[in-house]
Amino acid sequence: MTYTVPSPGPSPDSYARTERSVPTRHRERASYDRELVHSILDEDYICHLGFVRDGAPVVLPTLYARKGECLYLHGSTGSRPLREADGEPGLQVCVTVTRLDGLVLARAAFHHSLNYRSVVVHGTARRVTERGELTAALDALVDGVVPGRAADSRPADAKELAATAVLRLDLEEVSAKVREGGPGDDPEDAGLPYWSGVVPVGRTYGTPLPAEDLTPGTALPGYLKNR
Secondary structure (H helix, E strand, C coil): EEEEECCCCEECCCCCCCCCCCCCCCCHHCCEHHHHHHHHHHHCCCEEEEEEECCCEEEEEEEEEEEEEEEHHHHEECHHHHHHHCCCCCCCEEEEEEEEEEEEEEHHHHCCCCEEEEEEEEEEECCCCCHHHHHHHHHHHHHHCCCCHHHHHCCCEEEEEHHHHEEEEEEEEEEEEEEEEECCCHHCCCCCCCCCCEEEEECCCCCCCCCCCCCCCCCCCHHHHCC
């Protein structure tokens, strides 16, 4: 499949290009297509949250979930980014999500690469404080990891909600980047005696292991049988 970069202006089908969302290298791989961005985000649940703390960059892995045109990011009420996002200005962040699809092995070491799909989101994150939105965001985070699990587990009680924090980041300054296909060997290297091609990479799940104290006879949920 070939992805094309839409026109620079915003539209219902694409995000507007900005100085931060246009990559400096391999601009031909960039896309602002809304459907493509959503498809990459919806395929994963771990992101890297970047922000500046005391003048130095910090990048933290965390869970996320997309609902419409926003991302919900999971955190603890005691964490630094959550405290900083409480204020009116919010917290300036950069969120990245990457899906690795293949190892690209070329004849020349210089041309080795990766096939991937990635999304970068810039913006201002703010803490979710309204209880209804917080509950819905937490359900989305649980279902983002295992679809159907939120309805099949005890919801958070008041104490747990007080200890959990969620950041909201609107999808406004967004770009995707995709690399696909085989190696880009130089023509003069075509006859070299080295294997060249792509090693596909994908996520797999093992057989679910029941908890040691699981009540005997508790059936494995259907949403886990086909993962």
